[in-house]
Amino acid sequence: MDKKPVIAILSLTCCEGCQISIFDLGERFLEFLTKVNIGDFRLAEELPDVKYYDIAIVEGTAITKQQLRRLKIVRNKSKILIALGACACVGGPQEIKDYRGNKNQLMRMIYPNIRGIDNPNIKSVKELVRVDLEIPGCPINKEEFFRIINELLEGKKPIIEQKPVCEECIRKNKMCFLLLGKPCLGPITLAGCGAPCPANNFPCDGCRGPRKGINLEAMKRALKFKAHLCEDEIEMIIERFGEKNEYIKNSKHK
Numbered sequence: 609m610d611k612k613p614v615i616a617i618l619s620l621t622c623c624e625g626c627q628i629s630i631f632d633l634g635e636r637f638l639e640f641l642t643k644v645n646i647g648d649f650r651l652a653e654e655l656p657d658v659k660y661y662d663i664a665i666v667e668g669t670a671i672t673k674q675q676l677r678r679l680k681i682v683r684n685k686s687k688i689l690i691a692l693g694a695c696a697c698v699g700g701p702q703e704i705k706d707y708r709g710n711k712n713q714l715m716r717m718i719y720p721n722i723r724g725i726d727n728p729n730i731k732s733v734k735e736l737v738r739v740d741l742e743i744p745g746c747p748i749n750k751e752e753f754f755r756i757i758n759e760l761l762e763g764k765k766p767i768i769e770q771k772p773v774c775e776e777c778i779r780k781n782k783m784c785f786l787l788l789g790k791p792c793l794g795p796i797t798l799a800g801c802g803a804p805c806p807a808n809n810f811p812c813d814g815c816r817g818p819r820k821g822i823n824l825e826a827m828k829r830a831l832k833f834k835a836h837l838c839e840d841e842i843e844m845i846i847e848r849f850g851e852k853n854e855y856i857k858n859s860k861h862k
């Protein structure tokens with residue numbers, strides 16, 4: 609009997625960049641494919657409906673009723689469900705629209721005819737169904753994905769250590785962007801990417817989302833007094849990758 613685990617890789621609304629990162633593993637991805645049965649992977653091939661997934665990997669956000677239905681069906685037939693990338697983990701860049709005033713007015717500016725277009729608030733996958741594991745990033749770090757998926761296949765429980773990007777940053781203690789007066793979200797962002805952005809002269813945008821227990825108020829003060837941003841600029845920065853949303857939710861649960 610074939611005992612290979614059945615894996616599904618599915619996309620909801622997003623740019624599908626996280627799936628592209630998986631392809632970017634190249635030969636290692638092809639080797640991984642020999643260890644599993646693919647139950648669904650739209651970017652690779654259309655497959656007949658499979659009744660059970662050992663691991664379902666979901667990227668993107670469910671913004672239509674049809675996508676929400678699909679997400680619930682996938683949850684019900686999966687042993688392990690992984691949220692893949694910032695869209696699935698924290699709502700991603702598309703969540704910005706929820707903070708930009710009257711959403712329907714905004715929609716009318718973009719689409720000439722909005723009849724029939726549902727316009728719900730953006731929710732992460734874990735706000736809609738139970739999620740077993742999250743792989744953050746916009747896009748994900750392919751090496752981290754590869755480690756996690758292999759650990760799962762070996763029956764291990766993968767862990768992403770809760771520490772800030774600053775700990776992996778080569779600018780720590782010297783040439784730190786914040787100390788140079790540039791906005792950098794390293795202190796509140798979950799590490800694991802190896803801090804490539806500060807290493808390449810770009811401040812951290814926080815694409816891996818907030819780590820647990822962040823002090824958002826302290827971060828805002830640093831952005832205000834060190835990076836000299838005004839209130840509106842600060843709000844825009846923390847709306848991109850779930851910092852604001854996660855912070856509001858966690859404050860309510862305290």
Ligand code: SF4
Nearest residue numbers: 622625693694695746
């Ligand atoms: S997390 Fe980023 S790269 Fe991944 S699907 Fe969303 S927008 Fe694209």
Ligand code: SF4
Nearest residue numbers: 774777784785792794
């Ligand atoms: S440059 Fe950014 S990520 Fe690096 S230490 Fe400073 S605040 Fe942290």
Ligand code: SF4
Nearest residue numbers: 801805812813815816
């Ligand atoms: S440094 Fe920040 S923006 Fe760059 S990949 Fe890491 S978390 Fe994302």
